[in-house]
Amino acid sequence: MDELPPRLFVTGTDTGVGKTLLSAILMAGSAATYWKPVQSGEPGDTDWVRQATGLPGGRFAPETYRFSHPLSPHAAAALAGVEIELEAFRPPPAPRLIAEGAGGVLVPLNGQDLMVDLMAHLALPVLLVARSGLGTINHTLLSLEALRRRQLEVLGVVVNGALNPANEEAISRYGQVRVLAAVEPLPRLDLAGLRAAHERYFGGRE
Ligand SMILES: Nc1ncnc2c1ncn2[C@@H]1O[C@H](COP(=O)(O)OP(=O)(O)OP(=O)(O)O)[C@@H](O)[C@H]1O
Numbered sequence: 035m036d037e038l039p040p041r042l043f044v045t046g047t048d049t050g051v052g053k054t055l056l057s058a059i060l061m062a063g064s065a066a067t068y069w070k071p072v073q074s075g076e077p078g079d080t081d082w083v084r085q086a087t088g089l090p091g092g093r094f095a096p097e098t099y100r101f102s103h104p105l106s107p108h109a110a111a112a113l114a115g116v117e118i119e120l121e122a123f124r125p126p127p128a129p130r131l132i133a134e135g136a137g138g139v140l141v142p143l144n145g146q147d148l149m150v151d152l153m154a155h156l157a158l159p160v161l162l163v164a165r166s167g168l169g170t171i172n173h174t175l176l177s178l179e180a181l182r183r184r185q186l187e188v189l190g191v192v193v194n195g196a197l198n199p200a201n202e203e204a205i206s207r208y209g210q211v212r213v214l215a216a217v218e219p220l221p222r223l224d225l226a227g228l229r230a231a232h233e234r235y236f237g238g239r240e
């Protein structure tokens with residue numbers, strides 16, 4: 035596999051598909067900074083990656099928006115009496131950056147902008163995390179369409195979960211996209227386990 039670019043945005047086909055898990059793998063195997071621009075719900079993904087990897091606080095940028103309700107950002111912000119503004123997002127100037135979205139690509143941020151608009155605003159290339167199992171072909175192809183409509187650079191898809199080569203093949207063929215890795219359920223979610231996963235799935239390359 036070619037090397038990943040030093041700064042990228044991790045999005046997913048849905049909530050709970052493994053964006054944070056993939057981000058933690060990439061963090062464990064590189065010198066990147068992790069940034070979750072919008073966090074809804076406690077504890078946050080930043081806390082999870084920090085705890086799992088044990089990496090120092092300097093590797094983690096503060097969220098631009100952090101809400102306590104585990105809802106779509108537009109709804110969590112409304113409950114907090116806040117209006118999310120695209121202009122408020124300033125990516126940390128780290129030479130290597132892993133930015134993680136919230137939920138999927140068409141999650142609303144405010145009255146008009148969606149997560150995909152934030153990706154376009156940040157102008158970062160995108161990695162799409164997808165489930166490996168039933169339902170993933172449809173969700174992945176829909177997500178790819180939405181990303182490409184905004185002219186976003188799609189680096190590839192990472193499927194997560196029990197191996198399903200037929201789904202990988204279908205995603206690659208119908209989505210005209212590379213499946214960069216098929217991450218299986220990891221036995222250990224600590225630094226050593228995440229580093230081993232980085233070595234296995236990304237050849238240890240940063
Ligand atoms: N390959 C894996 N091996 C072991 N556990 C996993 C794996 N993938 C995901 N998980 C676990 O499944 C849960 C959901 O994954 P994760 O938090 O990475 O999803 P997400 O896409 O980041 O969700 P959100 O939309 O809330 O940010 C977590 O508890 C995570 O640790």
Ligand SMILES: [Mg+2]
Binds near residue numbers: 053
């Ligand atoms: Mg997450």
